Amino acid sequence: MENKDIIAQLKAADLRGRGGADFPTHLKWQMFSETGASKKYIVANGSEGEPNVFKDVYILAKHPETLIAGLKIALDTFSGSEAIIFLRRDYYKKYKKKLEKLIGPWPITVFCEAGGYLSGEETVLCEEIEKNLPARPRVRPPFPGQFGIYGLPTLINNIETFYYVAKIAEGTYKKTRLYSISGKVPKQGVFELPVDWSISQILKETKNLPEFNYFVQVGGGASGDVLLSSETEQKVSGSSAIVVYDKDKTDPWVLMRTWIDFFMKENCDKCTPCREGSYRILEMVRDRKFDQKIIDDLFFVLENTSYCALGRSIPLPFKAAIKKLL
Amino acid sequence: MSIQKKFIFINNQEYAFQLGQTILDVARANNIYIATLCHHPDVKIQGSCRLCLVEIKGRKGLFTACSTKAEEGMNIATDSQDIFRARQINLELIFSEHCEECGDCVYSQNCTIKDYGKKFNAKITKYPDRKKGYPVHQFGPALVFDTSKCIDCGLCVDICKKEGVDFLEFKKNGRFYEVVPSDNKCKDCIYCGQCLTHCPVGAFEGVGEFEDVDKYINIQGKTVVFQFAPSIRSTIGEEFGLPAGSVVTGQLIAAIKALGIEHVFDVSVGADITTMEEAQELIDRIKNNQPLPMFTSCCPAWVKYMEFFRPDMIPNLTSVKSPEIIMGGLIKTYWAKEMKIDPKDIVVVSIMPCVAKKYEITRAANKVDGISPVDQVLTTRELAHLLRKKKIDLKNIKPDTTISPLLQPSGAGVIYGASGGVMESAIRAAYKKLSGQRMPQLELQEVRGIHGFKKAEIKVGDKTIKVAVANGIANAKQILEELAKNPKAYDYVEVMACFGGCIGGGGQPVPVNDEIRKKRSAGLYGIDNKQNIRSADENPIIQKLYKGFFSDHQNIHSVCHTSFSKKKKEVYPTN
Numbered sequence: 001m002e003n004k005d006i007i008a009q010l011k012a013a014d015l016r017g018r019g020g021a022d023f024p025t026h027l028k029w030q031m032f033s034e035t036g037a038s039k040k041y042i043v044a045n046g047s048e049g050e051p052n053v054f055k056d057v058y059i060l061a062k063h064p065e066t067l068i069a070g071l072k073i074a075l076d077t078f079s080g081s082e083a084i085i086f087l088r089r090d091y092y093k094k095y096k097k098k099l100e101k102l103i104g105p106w107p108i109t110v111f112c113e114a115g116g117y118l119s120g121e122e123t124v125l126c127e128e129i130e131k132n133l134p135a136r137p138r139v140r141p142p143f144p145g146q147f148g149i150y151g152l153p154t155l156i157n158n159i160e161t162f163y164y165v166a167k168i169a170e171g172t173y174k175k176t177r178l179y180s181i182s183g184k185v186p187k188q189g190v191f192e193l194p195v196d197w198s199i200s201q202i203l204k205e206t207k208n209l210p211e212f213n214y215f216v217q218v219g220g221g222a223s224g225d226v227l228l229s230s231e232t233e234q235k236v237s238g239s240s241a242i243v244v245y246d247k248d249k250t251d252p253w254v255l256m257r258t259w260i261d262f263f264m265k266e267n268c269d270k271c272t273p274c275r276e277g278s279y280r281i282l283e284m285v286r287d288r289k290f291d292q293k294i295i296d297d298l299f300f301v302l303e304n305t306s307y308c309a310l311g312r313s314i315p316l317p318f319k320a321a322i323k324k325l326l
Numbered sequence: 327m328s329i330q331k332k333f334i335f336i337n338n339q340e341y342a343f344q345l346g347q348t349i350l351d352v353a354r355a356n357n358i359y360i361a362t363l364c365h366h367p368d369v370k371i372q373g374s375c376r377l378c379l380v381e382i383k384g385r386k387g388l389f390t391a392c393s394t395k396a397e398e399g400m401n402i403a404t405d406s407q408d409i410f411r412a413r414q415i416n417l418e419l420i421f422s423e424h425c426e427e428c429g430d431c432v433y434s435q436n437c438t439i440k441d442y443g444k445k446f447n448a449k450i451t452k453y454p455d456r457k458k459g460y461p462v463h464q465f466g467p468a469l470v471f472d473t474s475k476c477i478d479c480g481l482c483v484d485i486c487k488k489e490g491v492d493f494l495e496f497k498k499n500g501r502f503y504e505v506v507p508s509d510n511k512c513k514d515c516i517y518c519g520q521c522l523t524h525c526p527v528g529a530f531e532g533v534g535e536f537e538d539v540d541k542y543i544n545i546q547g548k549t550v551v552f553q554f555a556p557s558i559r560s561t562i563g564e565e566f567g568l569p570a571g572s573v574v575t576g577q578l579i580a581a582i583k584a585l586g587i588e589h590v591f592d593v594s595v596g597a598d599i600t601t602m603e604e605a606q607e608l609i610d611r612i613k614n615n616q617p618l619p620m621f622t623s624c625c626p627a628w629v630k631y632m633e634f635f636r637p638d639m640i641p642n643l644t645s646v647k648s649p650e651i652i653m654g655g656l657i658k659t660y661w662a663k664e665m666k667i668d669p670k671d672i673v674v675v676s677i678m679p680c681v682a683k684k685y686e687i688t689r690a691a692n693k694v695d696g697i698s699p700v701d702q703v704l705t706t707r708e709l710a711h712l713l714r715k716k717k718i719d720l721k722n723i724k725p726d727t728t729i730s731p732l733l734q735p736s737g738a739g740v741i742y743g744a745s746g747g748v749m750e751s752a753i754r755a756a757y758k759k760l761s762g763q764r765m766p767q768l769e770l771q772e773v774r775g776i777h778g779f780k781k782a783e784i785k786v787g788d789k790t791i792k793v794a795v796a797n798g799i800a801n802a803k804q805i806l807e808e809l810a811k812n813p814k815a816y817d818y819v820e821v822m823a824c825f826g827g828c829i830g831g832g833g834q835p836v837p838v839n840d841e842i843r844k845k846r847s848a849g850l851y852g853i854d855n856k857q858n859i860r861s862a863d864e865n866p867i868i869q870k871l872y873k874g875f876f877s878d879h880q881n882i883h884s885v886c887h888t889s890f891s892k893k894k895k896e897v898y899p900t901n
Contacts, residue, residue, distance in 0.1 A: 134496055134503065139371055139393040269478060269496075269503040272376045276419035279501070280453060297415045304388045305376040305412050 006077055006169060007033065013168045018055075018177060019045060019120070019158035020219065020239040025165070028155065032145050033078060035153040040081040042074045043129075043149075046159045047088050047113055047120030051262060052221030053241045055178035056159040058190040060087075060095045063163060068102050070162030073169050074155065075107065082107040084149075085159075086125055089113060117266035121308055122148075122156045124268075136268045137308040158239075179236065181208055182221075183244035199232035199242060210244060215324065217243045222262045223313040226320035252325035253288045256318060260285050263314050273301040274311030281318065290322065334400040343396045350378055350391035353404065360404055361413060361442055363420070363526045364479035365392045367839050368825065369488055372480045376416045377442070379409050388412055414446045422453035424527055425460075425474040430536055431528040432707055432836055435565070439477075439527050461900045463507050467533055467688050468517035468681040469832075475529040476505055482521035482530065489520050489823065490800030491631070493897075507899050514634045515897040516799065517682035518627035518823040519832015532681040532705050532833060539712040542675050542702045543585055549667055552582045553591040553653050554677040556735075557743025557828040558706050560849030561679065564835040564842075565710030566721040571845030573853060576725025579733070582677075582709075583726060584718045593676065594735030596653030597742040597751065598862035600624060602872070603646040603886045604748075605755035605862075608818055612789075617641045619794075619809070619816040622748050624648035626686035627823035629890060631799050636806065637892035645887045649742060650676050650683060651692045653732075654699030655885040660875045661732065669695075675702045677709045679743065679831035682823070691888045699885075705833030731867040737854030738862050744847035745797040745827030746773035746780060749820040753784055753793065754861040760786045768860055774851070776826045776843050779804060781816075795820045797827050 010026035017023045032040070044067060048056040059067050071083045085099060085108060092112035099110050113119040114128050115135055126149045127135035148154020157165075160178055167173040177195045182188045185208040193202055199216060203209040210229075217224045219238025227234070228247075236242060245255070260282045269275040277298040284290050299315035306312045331342050334349070336358055343352045348371070353360050360380065364372040371393050378391040383401035388408060403409070421443065428434060443450055460474040483505055486494040493515050496503045507515060522530035542550060563572035582590050604622070611620050623629050623643045632639055647655070654676065658669040676683065680703075686692070687700040704712070713720055738751035750770040757765040772782035773793065778801040781794045794816045796802040802821040809815055824830045826843035829850070859865050876882050 134498070139373055141395070264501050270374050270480070272374065272416045272419050272477075275478060275502065276422055276453075276456070279456065280419070280422075297411075301376070301412050301415045301419070304408070305379060305390075305416060307373055307376070 006073055006165070009168050010165065013173050013175070015161065015164055015168060015173075017158060018160035018164070018239070022237075025157065025161055028145065028157070029074075029077070032153060032155045035146055037153045038080050039152050040078055041149045041152055041154040042071065042078065042081050042083040043125065043154060043156045044071055044083065044085045044159050044162050045120055045122075045125060045156050046086055046091055047117075047125065048091070048159075049088060049117030049120050049266065050220035050222060050239060050241070051258075052180060052182045052217075052243045053239045054180050054182075055190050055240065057091055058178060059159050059163050060091055060099070064095065064099055065102055066163050066166045067159055068099070068106075068108065069166035069169075070164070071108055072106060073165055074162070078155070081155075082109075084108070084129065085110045086113060086119075086129070087111065088116075088119070117262070118268055118308075118310060121310065123308075125156060126154060134268070136270045177240055180239075180241040181206060181244075182241070183216075184210065184214070184246050185244045196235060198234055199227065199236055202236070202242065203232070203244070208244065210246070213247045215245050215247050215250075217241075217245070217317065222259045222317065224317060226317055226324055228324055247325075250325075252321050253285060255325075256285045256321055257282075259317055263310070267310055271305075271307035271311060273298070274306050274314070277302050277311070278314060281314070295322075332396075332398045334396045334398070334402060336402045337404055338401075347396050348392060349380055349389070349394050349396055349400075349402055352396050353391060358404060360391050361445070362392060363438065363442075363477065364481060366481050366485075366524055366526075368524065369481060369484040372484070374479050375420065375477070377413050379412050380404050381406055381409060410446065413442075414448050417442055417446055417448040418450075418452045420477050421448065421450045423456050424477050425455050425457055425472075426450070427472070427475065432522065432531055432535065433528045434711075436836075437528070463897075463900045464533070465507065465515040465897045466517055466685050468685045469515070469519055469522060469530055470533055470535075471505075471507070471521070471530050473504065473529065475527055477527050477529075478503070478505065479526060480505075481524045481526065485520045485524040488800060489518060489798055490803050491516055491518070494521060507897055509899055511895055514630075514893075514895045516627040516630040516634070516823060517685045517832075518799075519681035520824060522681065522832050523830070523834065523836050523838050526837075532708065533684055535705065535708055536711045539704060539708050540715065542673060542704075543587065543712075545673055548671050548673045549589070550587060550673045550675060551589040551591060551657060552587045552675050552677060553593050553596075553650070553657070554578060554582070555650060555679055555743065555828065556594045556597055556740050556747070557679045557831065557834070557846065557850065558677050558709075559740075559853070560743070560846045561829060561834050562706050562710055562720065565707065566719065568721055569845070570842045571849040573849045574720060574725075575853075576727055577720050577723050579728070580723045580726035581713050581718050581720045584723065585712070585716060590733065591653060591657060592733045592735050592739075593649045593653050594739030594742065595732050595865075595867060596649035596651075596656065597739035597748075598736050598865050598868050599652050599656070599871070599886060600646050600649045600742075600748075601738060601751040601755050601862035602868060603882070604644050604752045605759055607644050607646060608752065608756055608791075609759060612817065618814070619819045620644050622820045623890070624742070624748060625822045625824075626680070626682040628799065628802065628821045630682065630685070630893065631802070631823070633890055633893040634895070639806070640890045640892070643890055645889060647692060647886055647888045648686065649739075650678065651686065651699050651888070652886050655694040656732075658697055658699060659694060659881065659885055660871070669697055673701045674699065675704060676700050677706065678703050679706055679828040679833045680824075681705060681832040683833070689888070691890070694884045706835060707833060710835070731870070734865070734867060736862050736865040736868075737857035737860035739865070740853045740857075741850050743828045743850050744774070745776065745822050746770070746795045746820065747827065747850070749773050749793055749795050749818065751862060752818070753791070755863050756791070757784070757786050758861060758863050760789070764861065773820075774847075776840055776847070778825070791818060792816045793818045793820070797822045797830075798825050799823055
């Protein structure tokens with residue numbers, strides 16, 4: 001079944017990448033359809049390495065057939081393509097067999113990632129599939145859309161994005177997304193709710209709105225922004241996670257320690273600001289004291305000179321925490 | 327059809343560029359200064375140090391010039407407050423992982439990182455040294471890797487991969503990825519030292535560099551003699567501020583003598599002997615249906631590669647010793663007898679372009695009558711360090727023009743220092759041996775130059791000799807693969823582990839790149855061009871030796887020939 005008008009449908013639905021970058025999916029697909037190559041790759045990115053984000057595994061558990069339907073649409077749209085479902089290790093172990101049964105004869109393979117958080121970075125993902133280990137990000141541009149796995153055009157979308165591609169194609173898309181809610185809430189879990197709802201609206205709807213003095217980290221449990229309860233009238237950014245904290249009972253230094261430990265564990269140590277800068281942040285967090293001049297300098301080089309998005313994203317939660325929690 | 331020229335602006339000046347060039351390429355081509363540490367033209371872009379920052383008008387943030395391609399009309403600034411600040415901070419972070427040991431560093435004369443520190447007003451000690459107490463890995467008798475100086479740029483890992491050895495790797499240890507020698511049983515160091523010549527901060531050095539340099543000048547009751555390798559004459563000048571490729575043979579001899587060394591020898595004379603023997607062995611192998619192709623064996627890193635990775639091909643290595651070892655053996659036999667000195671009382675110090683030569687002299691199979699031909703190897707850098715320490719200025723010393731047979735090589739013996747030189751020398755001699763005539767065109771242009779893989783076919787009478795020349799083991803591996811498919815693809819193969827041959831060796835002045843390699847090798851070919859005696863067989867001392875000392879076959883065997891055997895892994899990481 002040829003499905004050439006899917007790109008127009010994606011545009012009409014205004015679907016945006018659900019990996020966190022929010023890039024319009026139809027543009028990505030349009031550019032990909034214009035790359036001339038006899039062989040292309042399509043990847044469903046299920047690396048899902050950010051703490052407190054667990055929506056991709058929700059799809060793997062509850063709606064794997066919809067994910068595969070989305071991939072089949074992509075395979076039909078782009079001739080000469082084959083697809084890969086790229087999964088973090090535990091997801092791979094748990095869902096490989098189930099997925100393969102659903103895939104049947106379609107040219108879709110299930111791949112187990114080698115690294116951690118950074119494996120979900122698109123160029124690292126390509127390196128891992130090529131088995132260049134330990135994988136580190138590539139220079140961009142060229143972007144994977146033109147020069148991806150083995151130098152071939154590679155379309156990489158989040159698992160949730162493919163899930164909604166299928167929903168759009170079958171006409172059941174209701175402009176929703178999957179919110180991962182965790183932290184100090186009575187009902188942790190994944191909730192499918194409208195894309196344009198505010199944080200407080202979502203918490204309320206899911207019966208998770210705290211009665212205590214709280215703050216949230218949204219978009220991801222490490223790189224996400226910190227918002228006070230007074231700031232929850234806005235939409236959720238990034239990979240749509242909401243983590244709720246009790247403001248009076250949370251030690252911000254302990255929280256920041258979990259973030260910096262995470263970044264140091266997951267970064268690749270390739271570039272100076274991320275490798276050395278994160279270490280110096282760790283030292284200060286450990287000593288529970290920021291030297292304002294030094295922390296400003298470190299944030300400056302992390303944001304402006306890091307090799308990839310991981311390093312560039314480190315200052316955001318710390319800046320917010322310093323301003324709002326200390 | 328004319329190709330439309332493209333332009334960018336750097337600091338408001340217009341510059342033409344070609345598609346595919348990075349901002350750094352365009353800047354360098356136009357002598358615009360941009361600080362870099364992890365950039366080396368020999369390997370792919372690292373993008374790790376984050377110093378080469380620039381601003382692009384209309385785009386937010388800072389960009390690395392090394393990894394950003396030039397685009398038509400781009401308007402680039404290489405200096406601004408933000409750029410200066412970011413460079414300064416990143417530099418301070420780099421200094422936090424580099425334990426300074428400046429007096430004893432291969433970059434003691436030309437340290438980039440120190441210059442940047444001044445230029446960007448970086449506070450070197452802003453952060454405590456993160457790598458204090460980090461391990462020092464020893465790579466056999468050849469190299470030392472002090473990880474407390476490593477700035478994690480990745481150049482050594484990539485050059486080791488490009489070399490075709492892939493022994494250095496990034497491995498996670500606790501919180502950080504670190505460069506480590508592989509503990510994989512199937513991988514080993516071949517001691518080429520390309521890691522050393524590509525490290526921007528001196529984390530690698532030769533064993534003994536520079537602690538042991540004056541140990542061997544004056545030893546009670548011993549006659550200390552020095553010999554210097556073919557390539558040194560066109561490289562050591564760089565250590566004294568001369569342009570790359572400057573030929574300083576006379577100054578080199580004079581400087582060594584100024585150290586108090588009375589007897590100085592030229593390893594290029596040893597090279598002439600290697601040539602004679604290797605040419606004969608090639609002819610014998612062809613005539614007697616012995617294993618072909620014959621591989622050269624004067625590069626000890628290549629020999630180590632074969633003994634460890636490809637012991638099945640050992641029968642193809644020529645049994646002829648390297649020029650250094652032959653010359654050392656000749657000094658301790660022929661010359662010792664002439665001078666009436668007990669060989670046991672002679673100490674031979676070699677000045678070599680190479681750290682693998684420090685390993686070569688430990689090979690038991692090189693011994694002549696139970697005596698090691700060479701006692702100590704100093705690199706080009708170490709000799710330069712020694713001369714500076716003794717206040718001997720090679721640049722301004724009066725050249726020594728003493729005429730002495732063991733200082734008079736043929737032109738062929740001199741070009742040994744460049745990739746293709748051994749092959750060309752042996753072919754000149756083999757041609758003469760087979761046809762009785764001098765080769766009509768002595769220069770074998772096809773095997774010259776810095777290309778990694780070169781081939782040629784030489785007609786001698788009704789015979790065609792197929793030759794190949796590789797520099798860099800990766801290129802040699804390509805030849806080995808070709809031979810697996812077609813065993814008769816070549817008759818004679820020269821392999822040098824280092825890019826460009828010995829002029830690009832691990833013991834040579836740093837830094838190095840293709841431009842410098844070209845100049846260094848041009849220096850050697852220039853000497854050959856000016857010589858009347860350009861073939862080993864025409865060299866009077868060689869003729870004299872073969873009529874006299876080498877007419878005894880036992881002498882040829884013990885001084886000139888060796889054997890090889892399968893090797894086990896020698897280098898493991900230090901914990």
